[in-house]
Amino acid sequence: MENTAKSMNQPEYQSSLSPEIEDKGYVVRMIGISKSFPGTKALKSVNFDLKRGEVHVLVGENGAGKSTLIKVLSGVYQPDAGEIYINERKLTIKNPHTARSEGVYTAYQELSLVPQMTVLENFFLGAELQRGLMLDKQRMRKLAQSAIDTVGLPIDLDSYIAQISPAHRQMVEIARHFIQKIRVLILDEPTSALTSEEVRKLFGVIKNLKEDGVGIIYISHRLDEVKQVGDRASILRDGENVATIGIEKATEDYLIELMTGRKVETIFPTVASKPGNVLLEVEELSTEEGLKNVCFQLHAGEILGFGGLIGSGKENIGRGLFGLEKITTGNIKLGGKLLHKIDPSHMTKEGIVYIPSDRHTEGLLSLMTVRENITTPSLGVFERYRVLQKGYERHRAEELTHRLDVRTPSIETIVAKLSGGNQQKVVVARSLVKDTKVFIFHELTRGIDIGTKIEIYKFVQELAKQGAGIIYISSELAELLNLTHRVIVTRDSRIADVFDTPNINEEILLRSYFGWKVEEKMSN
Amino acid sequence: MVTNSIPNRQRLIELWKVVFIRVGALPFILVGILVIFGVWNPAFLSSGNMFMVSRSATYLIVVTLGQMLALLSGGLDLSVGGSITLISVVSAMVMVALKAYPGVDVFVGVLTGIGVGALVGATNGYLIAYRRIAPFIATFAMGSIANGVCLIITGGGLPIFGVPGSFVGTLGRGEVLGVSVPIIVTILLVGVMYFILSWTRFGRYIYALGGSREAAHVMGIPIRRYTFLTYVIVGILVGLAGVMLLARTGAGEVTLGLEMPLLSIAAAVLGGVSLFGGEGKLYGAVLGAVAIILLRVGMDMARIGSFVQMAAVGVVLIMVVVIDRYRRQMV
Numbered sequence: 001m002e003n004t005a006k007s008m009n010q011p012e013y014q015s016s017l018s019p020e021i022e023d024k025g026y027v028v029r030m031i032g033i034s035k036s037f038p039g040t041k042a043l044k045s046v047n048f049d050l051k052r053g054e055v056h057v058l059v060g061e062n063g064a065g066k067s068t069l070i071k072v073l074s075g076v077y078q079p080d081a082g083e084i085y086i087n088e089r090k091l092t093i094k095n096p097h098t099a100r101s102e103g104v105y106t107a108y109q110e111l112s113l114v115p116q117m118t119v120l121e122n123f124f125l126g127a128e129l130q131r132g133l134m135l136d137k138q139r140m141r142k143l144a145q146s147a148i149d150t151v152g153l154p155i156d157l158d159s160y161i162a163q164i165s166p167a168h169r170q171m172v173e174i175a176r177h178f179i180q181k182i183r184v185l186i187l188d189e190p191t192s193a194l195t196s197e198e199v200r201k202l203f204g205v206i207k208n209l210k211e212d213g214v215g216i217i218y219i220s221h222r223l224d225e226v227k228q229v230g231d232r233a234s235i236l237r238d239g240e241n242v243a244t245i246g247i248e249k250a251t252e253d254y255l256i257e258l259m260t261g262r263k264v265e266t267i268f269p270t271v272a273s274k275p276g277n278v279l280l281e282v283e284e285l286s287t288e289e290g291l292k293n294v295c296f297q298l299h300a301g302e303i304l305g306f307g308g309l310i311g312s313g314k315e316n317i318g319r320g321l322f323g324l325e326k327i328t329t330g331n332i333k334l335g336g337k338l339l340h341k342i343d344p345s346h347m348t349k350e351g352i353v354y355i356p357s358d359r360h361t362e363g364l365l366s367l368m369t370v371r372e373n374i375t376t377p378s379l380g381v382f383e384r385y386r387v388l389q390k391g392y393e394r395h396r397a398e399e400l401t402h403r404l405d406v407r408t409p410s411i412e413t414i415v416a417k418l419s420g421g422n423q424q425k426v427v428v429a430r431s432l433v434k435d436t437k438v439f440i441f442h443e444l445t446r447g448i449d450i451g452t453k454i455e456i457y458k459f460v461q462e463l464a465k466q467g468a469g470i471i472y473i474s475s476e477l478a479e480l481l482n483l484t485h486r487v488i489v490t491r492d493s494r495i496a497d498v499f500d501t502p503n504i505n506e507e508i509l510l511r512s513y514f515g516w517k518v519e520e521k522m523s524n
Numbered sequence: 525m526v527t528n529s530i531p532n533r534q535r536l537i538e539l540w541k542v543v544f545i546r547v548g549a550l551p552f553i554l555v556g557i558l559v560i561f562g563v564w565n566p567a568f569l570s571s572g573n574m575f576m577v578s579r580s581a582t583y584l585i586v587v588t589l590g591q592m593l594a595l596l597s598g599g600l601d602l603s604v605g606g607s608i609t610l611i612s613v614v615s616a617m618v619m620v621a622l623k624a625y626p627g628v629d630v631f632v633g634v635l636t637g638i639g640v641g642a643l644v645g646a647t648n649g650y651l652i653a654y655r656r657i658a659p660f661i662a663t664f665a666m667g668s669i670a671n672g673v674c675l676i677i678t679g680g681g682l683p684i685f686g687v688p689g690s691f692v693g694t695l696g697r698g699e700v701l702g703v704s705v706p707i708i709v710t711i712l713l714v715g716v717m718y719f720i721l722s723w724t725r726f727g728r729y730i731y732a733l734g735g736s737r738e739a740a741h742v743m744g745i746p747i748r749r750y751t752f753l754t755y756v757i758v759g760i761l762v763g764l765a766g767v768m769l770l771a772r773t774g775a776g777e778v779t780l781g782l783e784m785p786l787l788s789i790a791a792a793v794l795g796g797v798s799l800f801g802g803e804g805k806l807y808g809a810v811l812g813a814v815a816i817i818l819l820r821v822g823m824d825m826a827r828i829g830s831f832v833q834m835a836a837v838g839v840v841l842i843m844v845v846v847i848d849r850y851r852r853q854m855v
Contacts, residue, residue, distance in 0.1 A: 324742065348744025362742045367735040367802045376732055377743040379725040388723050430743070 025051045026088065027183055027215040028073065028104075033082035035068055038420055042068040044239045045082070050184065050215040055206065057226045057247070058219045060236035060259055061477065061510070066219050069236070070186050073217075074106045075099035087183065103183030107174045107190060115162035120144050122161055123176045147178035150208070152201045167194050174202070185209060186217045191225060203229055221309060221514055223252055235259055252516060256507050268457055268482035273464040275302035275485055278336075280352075280438050280469055285330030287320040290493045294320070294330070298438065298469040303460065305484035305501070306473040309513050313493035315357070318442040318473050322347050322354040334437065348377060353431035357443035357473075359420070363427045366416040370408050371397040373415045373426050378433035400429040405455065421452030428459070439463060440471045445479065457483055477506050491515055548796055549847040550808065553840065554815050561822030568825055575704070581817035582710040583769050584787055585810055588795075589717050590761035591788035592809040597754045598734035598801030599652060599659030604762050604788055606670030607644045608781030611637045611766025613674050616684035616776030619691065630691045637770065638763035644670060645759015646752070653751035667785065674778050684776035696771030706768050713764065718806055720757075730754055734801025790841045791816050796848065815840075 028050040035043040043065050050056045058066045071077045073084065075093040084091055086102050093099050099106075113122045123144040129136040144157055153171050155164055161172070174190060187206075191199045206216060206229055220226055226233060227247060234244040235258040242258050280298040285291060291313060298304050308314040319325045321332065323343040332339045334350055344354070356362035365373055374397045375382065382393045397411045404425045408418055415426055424444070431439060441460070445453045460483065464470055474480055480487045481501060489497040489512040497512045544552075561568040587604050594601040615637030622629035644666055651662040675681050698705040721727035729750045732740040741747050769780050795812030797804030816837060823833045 322742075344741055345744045345746040354742060356742055361736065362738045365732050365735040365739050365743075365802075368731065372728065372731075376728055377745070379728060383725065386724060388725065388728075390723070 027052045027086065028217075029085040029088075030069070030073065031083045031085075033069065033072055033079045033084070035072060035077055035079050042239050043072070043079070046236070046239070046241045048234060048241060048244075050217060051231075052213045052215055053210045054231045055210065055216045055218050055229050057230035057233040057250075058217060058236060059221070059226065059233060059255060061475075064236040064259070065239040066236055067188065068239075070106060070188065070217060070219070073099065073184075074104055074186060100180070103181055104186070105177040105180060105182055105184070106186040106188065107170075107177065108188055113161045113169060113173060116160065118158050118160055119148075119155060119164070119172055120157040122172065123147070123157075123179060127180075143179045144176075147175045148172075150178055151175040151205050167198055170194060171198065171202070174205075182209070182214050184215045184217065186219075188219045189221070190218075191220065191222065199225070223250075223255065223514070223516070226250060226255075256510055259510065268478075269461050273301040273303070273461065273485075275299035276467065279334070281331075281333040282321065283331040283333070285320055285332065286328045287316060287325035288328055289316055289320070289325040291316040291320045291325065292493045294495055296488055296495065296498070298471060300467045300469055301464050302486070303464050303470045303472050303484045305480040305487040306471065306490060307475075307477070307480045307487055307509060307513065308490035308496070310475070312513070313490040314473050315442070316493065317490065318354055318356075318440045318471065321471070322352065322440055324354070351435060351437035352440065353377075353436045353438070354440040355427055355431065355442060355444060357446055359423055359427060359446075364415055364423060366414075368415060369412045370401065370406065370415050370418070370426055371411040374400055374411075374430045375433060377430050381434050396433060400432055401426075403432070404429050404459065421448040424448050424452070424456070428456070436468060438469045438471065440473070442473045443475060444472070445474075445476070477509055480509065481506065489513060545851060548808075548851055549844050550794055550796065550811055550815060553794075553844060554811065554818065557815065557818045557822055561818075561826065564822075565825050568822055573821070573825075577817055577821050578707055578814075579704050580821070581814050582706040583765050583772070584784075584791060584817060585710050585813040586713055586761055586765040586768065587784050587788040588791040588809050588813040589713060589806075590758035590765075592792045592795075592797050592804060592806070593730060593754055593761075594659070594663075594758050595789070595792055595797050595799065596734045596801060596804055597730045597751060598737065599663075599751075599754075600789060600799070601648065601663045601755070601758050601762075602660065602785045603644055603648060603663040603665075603667035603670060604758075604765075605781035605784040606667035606674070607641055607759070607762045608766040608769060608784055609778050610644070610670040610674045611640045611763055612770040612773075612780050613678055613684055613776035613778065614640050615767055615770055616687050617677070619688055620684060620686045623686070623688070626688070626690070630688055633687075633691070634695075634767050637767040638760055641759045641761070641763020641766060642756055643759065645755045645757070645762065648759070649752035649755030652755060653748040671778070678776070678778060681778040683778075685774075687770065687774050687776070692771055692774045694771070695768060696774065706772070709764070709768065713761070714806070714810060721806055726750065726753065731802055734798075734803070736802070787816060787837070788813075790837060794841060794844050 026049050028048070030046065030048040033043050033046045033048070034041070046065065046069060048069065058069070060066050068077060072079050073093070075096045075098050078094075084093060086104065091098070091102065093102070114125065117125070120141060124140050129140050141157060148155065148157065151171050151174065153168065153175060155168055155172075161169060164172070170190065171194070174187065177185060190202060194202065209216060218229060227250065230247040230250070232244060232246055233250045233255070235242050235255065237259055277300055278297050279300045282294060282296050285294040294317065296304070306314045306317050316325060320327065323346070327342055332342060334352070339346070339350060347354070360366065365376065368376070371394060375393050379388065382389050382396070394411065401408060401411055406418075406425045406429065407422050415423060418426065428444075444460070445456055448456075457479075460470060460472070472479070472484055481504065484501050487499045487501055487504065487509065488495055489499070489509065491513070496515070499508070499512075558569065567573060587608070591601055591604060615633045618636045619629045619633035622632055648659075648663050648666050651657045651666075652659050678684065695705055695709070700708060721730070729740070729745050732743070732745060733747060733750060733754075737747060766781070770776060773780065791812035792804065792809045793799060793812070794815055795804070795808030795810065797809055819836065819840060820833055823836060828836075
């Protein structure tokens with residue numbers, strides 16, 4: 001562990017390393033890469049290298065810095081500090097275009113294909129071949145066909161992306177880079193949508209690319225794959241590269257040890273509340289967006305954590321429960337009473353509040369003032385004969401901004417002008433205007449500074465102590481392990497495991513996320 | 525002297541900037557219009573003329589109030605023209621048909637007119653809120669339908685004459701304490717609108733809807749119901765404007781609302797209402813409508829032809845929008 005605070009501004013280069021050739025074989029070397037976003041240090045002086053004809057695997061929890069690192073390499077983000085060498089040439093990768101012209105291609109997990117266009121059109125999007133003023137359709141077709149054949153894709157170049165299966169889309173996303181001169185190929189969770197047969201084909205393609213001398217950065221959560229295709233593995237944790245090891249050393253246990261091992265100091269308050277009676281019962285809840293047969297109970301005064309990998313369904317729990325997804329089957333009972341209409345306005349009336357993970361699109365009315373953001377969901381409280389009592393409204397807004405210590409020039413300030421942490425406090429404040437029985441918090445602390453996080457943790461504890469039921473959906477293991485009474489892990493849109501928090505640690509939780517065997521200490 | 529004048533000038537520029545950021549371009553344009561046409565033809569500024577201006581501004585103001593609601597909620601209403609035409613024609617027909625019952629004819633006619641407006645609005649609202657049709661398409665189509673129906677029931681666009689004189693004499697040309705009735709009605713409506721926007725949940729929800737539908741949804745606001753309601757109220761306002769116009773012209777005519785969609789949107793935008801929803805002030809929209817009428821009357825008096833006038837309104841609109849964008853960057 002180096003002095004990371006200092007290295008934010010002045011990366012500590014291994015001064016002995018001259019930019020010149022030490023090992024001719026490196027196609028990428030990243031030295032001392034640091035990157036901060038408001039409130040978080042995503043990368044802290046990370047070193048990373050990639051040899052020609054090698055598969056270098058990146059592993060780490062969500063938010064450990066994997067995607068930030070590859071986005072720096074592919075020119076999406078600019079690093080705050082650090083140097084990048086491609087083919088031992090020092091470069092500033094200003095934008096994705098520079099990266100591509102250097103032969104660095106990324107196949108993203110979230111697909112970057114245009115669904116309304118054909119496979120062929122997507123292949124050459126932004127890089128169309130021309131002959132004179134005309135598109136050289138023949139040549140494009142020939143090149144695309146050979147790329148498709150390389151991958152062994154049984155699809156027509158003229159079919160629309162929207163019509164083909166997600167697995168085929170993923171393969172197209174990868175294959176379309178084969179028409180270029182590739183030096184480095186970055187694959188971000190390439191197999192998440194593929195069948196095992198397609199995975200086998202993909203591995204064949206990777207093998208061919210390796211033989212051609214292409215370096216491949218491979219991000220995956222699946223350890224079996226990691227061992228199958230990887231040559232080396234780097235483990236990221238909290239924005240640091242904790243180790244780069246040969247694949248032969250990468251056992252399951254060792255990887256988990258490296259991925260976890262985070263010290264949780266005095267950030268979290270001690271869990272003080274005692275869960276009481278059952279408050280909310282969810283029975284066999286399924287939604288069109290993918291939730292499958294979810295059953296659980298939430299007690300008064302309980303903080304119930306939800307964890308799982310991205311896309312495992314934990315995102316859908318909050319949205320489904322609040323009626324933001326289309327419910328196909330299932331019941332929700334609040335205090336023993338069956339809720340007939342599950343949509344946001346009825347749930348709000350029943351005293352259930354959902355705080356979305358995306359503050360900017362779903363959380364805030366960014367054109368409106370702090371006061372309006374706090375009071376608008378509960379205007380009924382301020383009405384007398386249908387007329388708003390503005391004095392009372394202002395008074396309540398003042399009171400809540402004080403209670404949550406929202407730092408704002410005034411309650412009439414436009415909310416978009418506040419910092420992220422303060423905006424989030426405003427979002428939380430609005431759920432306190434009237435009595436709320438159940439809080440659904442979705443990534444409550446995303447993108448806010450540690451100081452505000454600590455305040456918010458305390459606050460969540462307080463709510464539970466006062467008898468509210470809290471559903472706490474989080475990607476942060478530390479939050480789940482230190483803030484909750486129980487943790488439910490989702491996998492493949494279902495509930496996979498339920499744990500009593502005191503009985504588990506990061507390892508058990510992570511194993512459950514990945515579906516690796518969980519040996520002991522399971523409850524319920 | 526020279527050295528001294530520079531800081532002064534800078535201070536003046538600073539002051540001007542602060543004022544400009546606070547009030548925007550519209551007040552300057554209003555003053556500009558008054559000065560230019562006042563110099564051109566001093567009669568422009570006479571009290572008689574100003575009275576005439578305010579009376580003819582009323583109809584546009586009322587429609588603009590509605591248009592503003594639609595814009596604030598994140599939509600727009602292109603059916604106001606066809607709707608006004610249909611309202612005036614149907615209302616006139618009802619009054620003529622009930623001629624035998626003086627008093628009742630006007631009462632029922634006015635109610636029918638407002639009812640037609642509300643119906644068109646409700647249809648718009650239903651299509652937009654519950655059938656998820658884009659406001660542009662839904663209201664454009666409704667406007668076309670209203671115009672078509674109008675032409676059918678009037679046998680190809682013949683004016684409907686024979687509206688009761690008492691109706692024209694009160695709502696059209698009547699005065700109370702020396703103030704023209706349409707002006708009084710408009711002032712009342714602006715008051716009601718102020719109340720709705722500032723003192724009721726409906727007003728707050730309209731801003732929220734236009735600001736971010738997703739956020740409003742997550743907050744538990746019944747977004748469909750309020751979107752629907754918004755267009756119903758727009759319809760009622762348009763209904764009132766249609767009836768007022770009928771009282772002024774004295775005959776149901778198929779050309780009455782022709783320019784209303786463009787002019788009302790222009791007026792609202794001139795007044796600082798955002799085309800993207802969620803932003804805009806009531807007084808801005810009213811001043812915007814006044815500015816457009818002032819511009820037209822001024823050009824009328826300067827004997828500028830209607831073709832040039834059409835172009836001029838467009839030019840002023842673009843000017844204000846460009847200046848406004850500049851202003852936002854300064855904030």
